Amino acid sequence: MSVIRKEDGAGGKYMVELLKKHVFPKIASRAGEIALEDMEDSSDFCDDFAFTTDSYVVSPPIFRGGSIGSLSVCGTSNDLAVMGAKPEFMSLALVIQDGFPLGDFRRIMDDIRDSVELVNLSIITGDTKVVESNVGIIVNTAGIGRRSEELERNLEVLRELRDYPYRWVRDKGLKEGDAIIVSGSIAEHAAVIMAERMGFEVEFKSDVYPVWLFVREALRRGGVTAMKDPTRGGIAAALNEMAEKSGVGIKIFEERIPLKDEVRGLCELLGLDPLTMANEGKVVFGVHPEMADEVLKALHKAGQKEAEIIGYATKEFAEVVLETAVGTTRVVPQPISDPIPRVC
């Protein structure tokens, strides 16, 4: 390989390989419990604060259900929330193409304002550049979250049930028997983007949403052992990362995975696997088996009506395995990039 390819940045297997080969050997470090090469959603830099950064490129920048504006605020706060940190501060850097429509820009800024209010965080620093290259608009952010009382409560409940040696909710926290919960119906963000690009009219919209608003309810109930927000690579990537880092296998059941019929239909038409498609307002939880029903109830109460226990962690095998509606099983691999046919 002599150049960087598209799939090297797709959030899947190839990106991990790129980072392990060319990035971590040069800059690997840590400030607190979490190191750069742990590849968590955020890192901690002292006992009380978590820190994250993200860049947003999406075409089209305005879509059904939101825009790159709401995406950047929600996305950044979500990376903090799934560590158990309450999102507090953000930076905002804009790279805008010369000639970008002002109307669109105002719409994006409105979305940023609305999302900031919803999450209740502050954007306290920023930067703006206008460039000639064909980028549309790129948003870069950093976010800082504070250790929350909900997190403390979660760890307290959890530690009464078993050892949990981490200070935050970590990807590697899963143990055999833990329930796997998805907070709502999947694949909607990526499906909307696809539909708009291809010119399909659809009823559903992007699920972009700040997950802290329900994550805190789940944590308050307690017993959450692992969390990820399944963005690029979808729940397939999130589950594979959790399984690998935790050293367990995960069994999930197709029938229990919340998925809107319309989304399913579009995916089937376009050859996309909903399990590998991005979400922007969902969380995959690992929960101690004794607390699973309680946490599920808390999520329902917090407005996540479609939240569902979709499976469990197991020691029987090391893969993520899906049982289909007809009872056969298949491996859900770590996604790579675009789907590739495999049926002979």
Add this chain to the structure above:
Amino acid sequence: MFKITVRGVVQGVGFRPFVHRIASRMGLRGYVRNTGDGSVEIVVDRNPEEFLNILLKERPPLVVIEDFSVAKTNGEIPETFRIVESGGKSLLSLPPPDVAVCDKCLEEVLDSKNRRYLYPFTSCTDCGPRFTISKSLPFDRENTSLADFPLCPDCRKEYGDIKDRRYFAQTIACPRCGPQYRFVWKGGEGGIGDAANALDSGKIIAIKGIGGYHIACLTEDDVVLRLRKLLNRPQQPFAVMVRDLSSAERVAELSNEERAELLSPARPIVVVRKKLPFEAVAPELDTIGIMLPYTPLHHLLFQELKADYLVMTSANLPGEPMYIDESIMEKMELDGFLVHNLEIANRVDDSVVKYVGGRRLLIRRSRGFVPQPIKIDIGFNAIAVGAELYNSIALLKEGKAVVSQYIGNTANFRTYNEFFKRAVKFFARYMNLEKIDYIISDMHPLFNTTNFAEKLSKELSCRHIKVQHHFAHALSVMAEKGLERAVAITVDGVGYGMDGKVWGGEVLLIDLEKGRFERRGRLETFGLIGGDAATYRPLRIAVSLLKRHELLEHYCKYEDVERLIKALPLAVKTTSVGRFLDAVSAMLEVCLERTYEGEPAMKLEAAAEPHEVEVKPEIERRRETCVYNSPFDTEGRQGEIKVLMLRDFFTRCMERYLEGEGRGKIAYEAIAYVARGLGEIALDAARNCKILISGGVGYNRYFLREVERVCGEIVVPSLYPLGDNGISLGQIYALKALEG
């Protein structure tokens, strides 16, 4: 004193007792024993020439002598001739494949005065289970699942008696000491007769055989339809076991070769031309897979049965491995279970053979063929993990490759976890593969087998090589035929290409000596709308092959055509012949939904009416990346390639069909078009080297015939499958590219 070393299939075939008998007859002194390297060592005090002559002339049916050597030697000589314990742990001394019951044993089973009368586990040195019961090597009774059944005095006497035909037979058993069958159903327990009665009355039962469970029932329509519901197999053809050869002649048109194949010791399923409709058993097909009884049990069953034909299909859920133990009783809701208490050590499905244009093709290589090795002159130890569907694995050691039994669909987790992974472990231990140099897989990044190979190579810190799918297809045939140079027409469903695109209609030039690996021809690319979904609903492929979308109006009743057209830009690009034929099948309304592997193409073949056609394949020249350094090179260089154009032809076919022309003629023309087109490209690429065919489309008799109309006789494999079941052998042979 002389030492004679004999190599070949010489274990578990009654070779040592046979040697003993000749030596005793000639009054020789000496001994015979299995050596560590898989050969048999014979020491005699005199007369080696005469001894060898008799040895070669009278050898038992299962013995294969590949080569032998004679040398002078010194040492102690026993007073008489003896069979000596096997020498050390054998390296590559494989047992022969499982063998159908021989005539002599069958005679005993049917003779009311014989002590093995009606005994279903009767076997001898010439017949019976081998690989299916073999747990480790050498093939001695204590290393098989028969170790659970100590010999009774009568059997021990036969085993030790040089004059008895069961002298030294490892699988010896009788009603007193051997395994037993029993029939279990809701009403209670019984014997083989009760099972036969249940079958005759229309019940569906499971039968434990030597390599796994079958599900059996009558071939009557209503029974078969119930079976289809039960197994969730709406259309897939079932194999039929027929009472005897004359019943087989009633079912189907048989050639001499097919007759011989049905009667061969391997007793495979043979796919033959139907004479009776058997519409429920093999819907909309002109062929049917039949086999003859191959265990004493099958014969005893037919003794009691009124019916002459039984559906006999592997007992499994679609894509899953066949059941081999009593867990089937909880998992499958059947009317009864004919079970026995001998453990099946290795799961082995029935093999499937098809004769095309008088030539023998293997569709599935399993029972009766495994673990026969093939000589491959490569000095590495290696494991090849195959592709994904129709998987097999192959192991290389001491210049011999052993291809495993049919493993099946490794995309299915149970097949992958409980069959594939175990097979790798089993064969590595079985063949005592201590040091492994290479693990070889397909290039497809999402195959479980590829990921498995990657992990295993890290664990063992050996190299992982990914061989391109179609090069592996071609190399598989070259391995069987011992070719160093060939042009290959590789035609199948899908395979991951060097360029990350989906290939499947390729003309490849391979020269192992010069290190040339070139893609010389391909189909025009077209789109799979919805990726794999297009494979299940092939009309989606037709959309992308059309020049005039208004023709699609006729097909609106099947698909939302407008949405499909809109989705076209995202369709996955492919050059697959299999998918092209699927599209033709859908376009001609022969098959619009695939419920089993190969269904649209098989039904297209059945619907096609062969006739003299005049098609002029449209071929264009392009410059693109098509020259590679090896079958695992992904970079490549630019070169010239010929592209067989499809869209004009396909559109014209659809116009003619919609104008009312018969589908049979068009179906045949479409097959002829791609066959001749690729044939022309191959002929042009093959300057003084052979042309071969590989890939599943090669099973299509019209495709093969039309290729040969252009190319003359081409090379077709007969010992290893054309389809993905043969890929693992090609992956092994790809190591040749490293040697040169």
